[in-house]
Amino acid sequence: MSFLASGRGSLLRVLPTGRHRPPPQGGYAACFRRCKVHSLLDGVEDVAESAAEPQRPPVSLAKSLASLAEESTVVSQRQRNPLSRMERKRLTELRIKKRVKAQFLNGKFHDLMVNVVASSDTLEDAYDIVRLNSNLDLASARDDVCLSSLAEQLRTAAFDVRANVYAVVAKRREGGRLVLPRLNLRIIQEAVRVVLEVVYRPHFSKISHGCRSGRGHQSALRFISNEIGVPDWCFTIPMYKEVDINVFSKIIYLIQEKIDDEQLVTFMQHMFDAEVINLVFGGFPKGHGLPQEGALAPILMNIYLDSFDHEVFRICMRHEGLGSEAADVSDNQESNLRRWFRSQISGIKDMEENINAQTDRPLKTRLYACRYMDEIFVAVVGSRDAAEDIKSEMIAYLRNTLYLEVDDRLYLMPVRGNSRGLQFAGTLVRVTTKESDVLKAVHKLKEKIRLFASQKQEIWDAMNLRLGKKWLAYGLRRVKESEIKSLGLSTPLLDHVAQFRKEGMKTDHWFKTLLKVWMQDINAKREANESMLLSKYIAEPALPQDLKDAFSKFQKQAKDYISSETAATEALLSSLKNKESAITCTDGVVIKIHAPLIYIQKCLHRYGLINLEGFPKHVSALVLQDDELIISWFAGIIQRWMRWFSEVDNFKELKLMLVECVRKSCIRTLSAKYRMYEKITEKRFELDDYGIPMVEDFEAIMAPIESSSLVCTDEALMYGISSSGLFVLTLSRVRVPSRQLNCFVMGCQSASPSMYVLHVKERQRFPGWRTGFSSSIHNSLDGRRVGLCTQHVKALYLGHVSLQSVDFGVLIR
Structure with missing residues (x-):
């Protein structure tokens, strides 16, 4: 079946990925600077690993002396360009990857808990990853953690999981109980996460997106808008299920298929019994930097739903290769199965042209699927009956095999007859008519x-x-x-x-x-x-x-001209539509990805930036904080929405909303603090330097910010950091000499000058929209007091650190 992977047809759309392509020329560091190119990121690990184990022949003394100048140039260039945060995390994971691959034998990985996780070197690397998640310099002061003793406890199975967790209870009865890991358990979880990533990442399907290198939110939307075309039917599969013993047993079974390690399985069972493996399908949380998720939630979700991805591949084979027309074969007509296999070799487009010329009919059914974490988008080209059969098979597999609950209100959406669009990954997927250059010029005039x-x-x-x-x-x-x-x-x-x-x-x-x-x-x-x-x-x-x-x-002449041009344009569009429908039903029709502007406006009102009439107002909870922290809170909103919605088709309208609401609210907050006029405030504070530009300077200001934020686009390395939750910190009290506390962020040894109270701004219910922020934060964290240094308050506001890095159990000890 290897020849199928070389084709360009429908099978390649759902075929699991094979060996990754190598990165382009320019070196290891240059590849990371071009991490926008998602298809090249997966090969960086193999290149860096091969570079770490060079097999060089003996070099003469003359050649060594001749290469000294070149090596000194490379070293000086490295000193001028230090490693970024993502590059350090990648190198740290590569060291763990070498230890994991050394345990591969006879198609399985053996004894990973004793030989990899319970190693002081691996725990040291995992601790570095925890500190990098906290946006700390690895050369700064460290916590008093004895990693060698921790490794010994893991090897002898003497590590007590329940003794390394703490519970946070909500003030309200409906909030429930939240169990979070302490620092030692968090380090072990990070080591286990990297081990599972190394084992399963090469086996994930191509339709899987989310928390993967090169396959995140933007790649999922890019696949829908660029590669699907215009299907006949679309639907999403809303699932919801909190992990229980049946789901967790299925996860353990899937892990044991590739890992032979009873001690690792037992340790994961202990974490499940201690309630620190928090995994919810369809509801919240779902892999976006929430404290209740834990480090293992995204990789376990991808492992669990990977079997569904391969089931989609089998459904595609049945409907595209062995359709209802397979038995209807005449002398001058080949079978659908042979035609389908040939299309994988010669290209699906050329094959369709030959079939249309010979039989005057196209291929009946074609299936496209895209999964972003636990959100599934399916598009079908074909009849309604075929789409209903595909939907029924997918729902049956999710219910009967994966024990997940599926919403009964699931329905098929006809693409061309629905103007409302379909909700997927926080956006609206719509089909619109593509305007010609002449129509664009008419609209512009x-x-x-x-x-x-x-x-x-x-x-x-x-x-x-x-x-x-x-x-x-x-x-x-x-x-x-x-x-x-x-x-x-x-x-x-x-x-x-x-x-x-x-x-x-x-x-x-x-x-x-x-x-x-x-x-x-x-x-x-x-x-x-x-x-x-x-x-x-x-x-x-x-x-x-x-x-x-x-x-x-x-004024009357202007209105008459506008109305006449509108009528003429509508008549032209209707005539073009009739002509195109006589030729083909897909020409001039494209899929557009739109941001939900109405819901974003509701978010701005919920965040306190605008009033009920939609006018910007000051945020009273921020008035007592430093100027830089106030501006950072507003800049964090703009930067996160810039990353999340940077490739939507209605980005211009979103840009105007950001400038009109967020920038003016920031100015009015600073004006309320100093009681000065808004024009004076705008001149005094250079908001453009913080990433809060005006409309005319939006593109120029956000370009360097977006390029500097590319490290957050690799969702496999930055779990939830780029889309952490929105909240406001209000001052609880300043430093009290009787009790000095350090910053609550894991790994930070800086003193906390103030205590803050956490006020949650996002509390959605399922199903909900995604806007680049965490969709829901547990009610038990609302009103929780935390001690933070100024550096991490700013990092939390800007989205450089998520709430997963905050140790909420400091005051409980």
């Missing part, structure tokens, strides 16, 4: 005219409002002048107005009474605001009639 007309209308309204305010000020001045008897300003008009003034009434009160009488006469309640009142009843009647006629004529 029409929008320019609409914008020009609206700008003139705003200027007209502003000038009328200014005239109305001047009239108001002039009237008040005339009323005040009438009080001065020496001026002798007695006119019939003033005498008429004076009758409304009561005895002892002050001037301002009298003037307000006159305005109230005037507003009752004109029935001012019908108007929207005072601006329309002054403009409509004061300024506009006083303007020259020819000026008003000219402006109304201009």
Whole structure:
């Protein structure tokens, strides 16, 4: 079956990955700097490992001396460009990978717990990974952890899991009990995670995305928008199941297929009994940096659902290769099975053209699948009956074999007849008509005219409002002048107005009474605001009639042009659609990935950045914090959404929302802190330097930030760090001399100058949207006090550190 992998057809879309391709020229460090290219990341490990064990022939003294200059150049370049955080984690995992591969024998890995995990070198590397997750320098001060003693306890099975966990109980009854590991158990979990990654990563299917090197959130959306085309039917499979004894027994069975190690299995069983393996399918948490997940949740989820990925491959073989037309074979027509196998060799597109020319009909069924962690997207090209059969087979496998519960409201969505779209991985998958260059130019000219007309209308309204305010000020001045008897300003008009003034009434009160009488006469309640009142009843009647006629004529011509162009464009689109439908139903139709702007606006209101009307406001919980921390909190929102939605098709609308809401809310928060005008605040604080740009500078400012944040795109190395939860820390108290505490982040030895209270901002229920933040944080952590240094408060706000790195059990000890 090896020849099938070389084809470009439907089988390759679901075929499990084989050996990875090597990285391009440029060296190991250069490959990491180009980690955007996802297809090259998987080969970095093999290259670095081969470089770590060079097999060089003896070199003469002359050649060695001749290469000294070149080696010194490489060393100096390495000193100028130190290893990044992701590169250090990759090198650390490579050292563990060598020890794991040394235990491979006869198709299985043996005694990994004793020879790999229970090794002081492996625990040292795992501790370095924990510290790198905490965004710490490996040369900084370390915790007082005896790794050699810990390794001895693991080898002799004397390590007590229950003694190395602590429970956090929610204040409210519905919050429940949360069990979290201490530092020693966290180090062991990290070592076990890397071991499982090394064993299973080469066997994961191609349709699997999420928490893998080169296969994350962006690669899943890129596969849907670029490689599927336009299918006939789409559906997602919503599953939900908290890990129980049946699911965990199935996970252990899958692990034992490739690992022969009873001690490792026993240790994982002890962690399950101690409730530190927290795994939920479909609900929350789900592999996004939440404290209750643990380090093992993403890899265990991928291991468990990998059997489903291979079942999708078998379903694809049955429906595409052995379809209903396999028995219908004539003399001049080959069987579907032979045609399908040939399509894998010569290319599916060329094969379809030959089939259409000979039989005048295309291939009936084609299956596409994409899984992002526990979210499954399926697209089918073919009849509705075939799509229903595929859906039924997938649901039956999930229920009967994997013991997962599937939502009964699952339904097939016709792609071309549904404008609402399908929810997947926090985005909307929609099918839209691709516009031609001519239509784009027409739309661009029409929008320019609409914008020009609206700008003139705003200027007209502003000038009328200014005239109305001047009239108001002039009237008040005339009323005040009438009080001065020496001026002798007695006119019939003033005498008429004076009758409304009561005895002892002050001037301002009298003037307000006159305005109230005037507003009752004109029935001012019908108007929207005072601006329309002054403009409509004061300024506009006083303007020259020819000026008003000219402006109304201009606005009418602009509206007529826009409406005529809209009607002409709709007629052109309908005619093109009819012509295209006569030729083919897929030309000019593309799949678009859209960010849920309405839900993001609701998130901004829940976070406290905007009010119910959608206007930005200050965040009162941040006012007492340092300026840099306040700006970092807002910058973290923008940077995370930039990474999460950077490739959606409606990114321009999202960019405007970020600038209009997040930037203005940041300015108003700083203005509320210092009680100064917003313009002065904006000039005083250079928000562009922190990644909070204006609209015109958005692309230029975010380009270097995005390039510096590429380390977070490798989801296999940065578990949940790039999409950690949103929260606010409020000051609980400053440093108390009677009790000095260090920072609660694991591995950090810096003193904690203040105690903070954690306020959770995300509490979704299943099913929910993903917006680059953790979808749900356990209720027991809301209101929890933590001690943090200033460096890690900023790192938590910016998303460089997740809540998994915080040791919430310090105050419990």
